[in-house]
Amino acid sequence: MSNPSLLILAGDGIGPEVMAEVQRIIDWFGDKRGLKFDVSEDLVGGAAYDAHGVPLHDDTMAKAQEVDAVLLGAVGGPKYDVLDFSVKPERGLLRLRKEMDLFANLRPAQCFDALADFSSLKKDIVAGLDIMIVRELTSGSYFGEPRGIFTENNERVGINTQRYTESEIDRVARAAFELARKRGGKLCSMEKANVMESGILWRDVVTEVHEADYKDIELSHMYADNGAMQLVRAPKQFDVILTDNLFGDLLSDCAAMLTGSLGMLPSASLGAPMENGRPKALYEPVHGSAPDIAGEGKANPCACILSFAMALRYSFSEGGEADRLEAAVEQVLADGVRTGDLMQADGGTPATTSEMGSAVIAALDASL
Numbered sequence: 001m002s003n004p005s006l007l008i009l010a011g012d013g014i015g016p017e018v019m020a021e022v023q024r025i026i027d028w029f030g031d032k033r034g035l036k037f038d039v040s041e042d043l044v045g046g047a048a049y050d051a052h053g054v055p056l057h058d059d060t061m062a063k064a065q066e067v068d069a070v071l072l073g074a075v076g077g078p079k080y081d082v083l084d085f086s087v088k089p090e091r092g093l094l095r096l097r098k099e100m101d102l103f104a105n106l107r108p109a110q111c112f113d114a115l116a117d118f119s120s121l122k123k124d125i126v127a128g129l130d131i132m133i134v135r136e137l138t139s140g141s142y143f144g145e146p147r148g149i150f151t152e153n154n155e156r157v158g159i160n161t162q163r164y165t166e167s168e169i170d171r172v173a174r175a176a177f178e179l180a181r182k183r184g185g186k187l188c189s190m191e192k193a194n195v196m197e198s199g200i201l202w203r204d205v206v207t208e209v210h211e212a213d214y215k216d217i218e219l220s221h222m223y224a225d226n227g228a229m230q231l232v233r234a235p236k237q238f239d240v241i242l243t244d245n246l247f248g249d250l251l252s253d254c255a256a257m258l259t260g261s262l263g264m265l266p267s268a269s270l271g272a273p274m275e276n277g278r279p280k281a282l283y284e285p286v287h288g289s290a291p292d293i294a295g296e297g298k299a300n301p302c303a304c305i306l307s308f309a310m311a312l313r314y315s316f317s318e319g320g321e322a323d324r325l326e327a328a329v330e331q332v333l334a335d336g337v338r339t340g341d342l343m344q345a346d347g348g349t350p351a352t353t354s355e356m357g358s359a360v361i362a363a364l365d366a367s368l
């Protein structure tokens with residue numbers, strides 16, 4: 001039988017820096033655990049634009065459709081801000097998400113004990129925090145038509161459209177209810193049903209799905225603005241949060257700071273099952289290309305490393321190995337190893353991106 005296939009799209013800014021550490025960890029699993037992958041690499045975002053004049057080449061898109069999973073670093077950067085929106089780096093990522101139909105974006109926010117002091121909130125509010133944000137990823141404001149910058153009455157008008165169909169809400173709601181069933185049995189759905197028709201439909205459909213198939217789950221609804229406030233007031237009231245594309249983007253960056261740093265947050269973008277029964281999948285950190293620290297060896301690779309742990313769990317049925325990798329990251333943090341984003345007042349050991357990667361590998365070795 002052939003090895004499972006992985007396509008690595010490191011992208012821009014700190015993307016290649018954090019992905020280099022993940023590649024060392026992939027090699028470790030091959031050498032030490034006999035878990036070998038057929039790894040190929042390609043370009044996305046600004047890197048693809050520089051090479052091909054488009055943020056995602058058709059050949060790369062085709063490869064992404066064929067592999068068992070895609071790992072992505074990050075896209076974008078100030079160099080590309082002047083580009084027409086149709087070829088901006090971020091469009092490459094949006095195209096991947098849309099054409100792979102990765103409708104459920106799982107963004108766990110977990111506060112490791114060693115980082116409870118780094119949160120923007122008091123330790124007792126975040127210690128032990130473990131929530132899962134399920135963000136709809138292929139529709140809503142980032143994809144709705146019409147979109148563009150038009151001229152009306154001699155002035156420019158920028159338009160984006162928040163659009164959701166029942167079936168789009170239904171499928172992501174089911175994904176979130178299934179997760180809630182495996183976790184704490186609680187789901188909070190967030191929208192703005194008070195001021196948006198798409199929010200009214202969202203609330204209706206989530207309620208219908210609940211009534212039909214998930215009555216064992218405790219369902220609540222919350223306006224997303226209150227949700228943002230509750231998330232920083234008392235985050236442990238939540239288990240699974242279900243929300244749309246735009247609100248999910250904002251709420252998950254907000255949740256990042258509960259865990260200590262945006263550099264800690266992984267994500268899995270999942271679609272419908274493939275022939276092998278595993279979902280179509282792309283794994284990527286929640287953070288972007290961090291141009292302010294790119295090229296300096298300062299980036300925290302943990303978000304990308306933990307995204308690979310999610311790949312082990314969801315794409316390769318290797319829950320035990322995912323646990324091993326997550327425990328290694330937790331151990332390294334407990335040992336006080338700190339990239340710059342985690343350096344505050346606890347006098348930990350400063351680490352570069354690659355020193356953090358080496359520490360995780362040492363912890364993996366110690367786990368054998």
Ligand SMILES: NC(=O)C1=CN([C@@H]2O[C@H](COP(=O)(O)OP(=O)(O)OC[C@H]3O[C@@H](n4cnc5c(N)ncnc54)[C@H](O)[C@@H]3O)[C@@H](O)[C@H]2O)C=CC1
Nearest residue numbers: 074075076077262263287288289290291292293299300341
């Ligand atoms: N999935 C993706 O590829 C995403 C791409 N972007 C793009 O990235 C570019 C920069 O966007 P920003 O708004 O600055 O967001 P960002 O997430 O790149 O950075 C925000 C802040 O967090 C810090 N940060 C992020 N990741 C870090 C890490 N691993 N270790 C240490 N510090 C980290 C950065 O230094 C910066 O101060 C833009 O072009 C944006 O469109 C933004 C978000 C997601």
Ligand SMILES: CC(C)CC(=O)C(=O)O
Nearest residue numbers: 076090093094249286288
């Ligand atoms: C396409 C991305 C740049 C949007 C974003 O910030 C995200 O998905 O987290």
Ligand SMILES: [Mg+2]
Nearest residue numbers: 249250253286
């Ligand atoms: Mg974002």
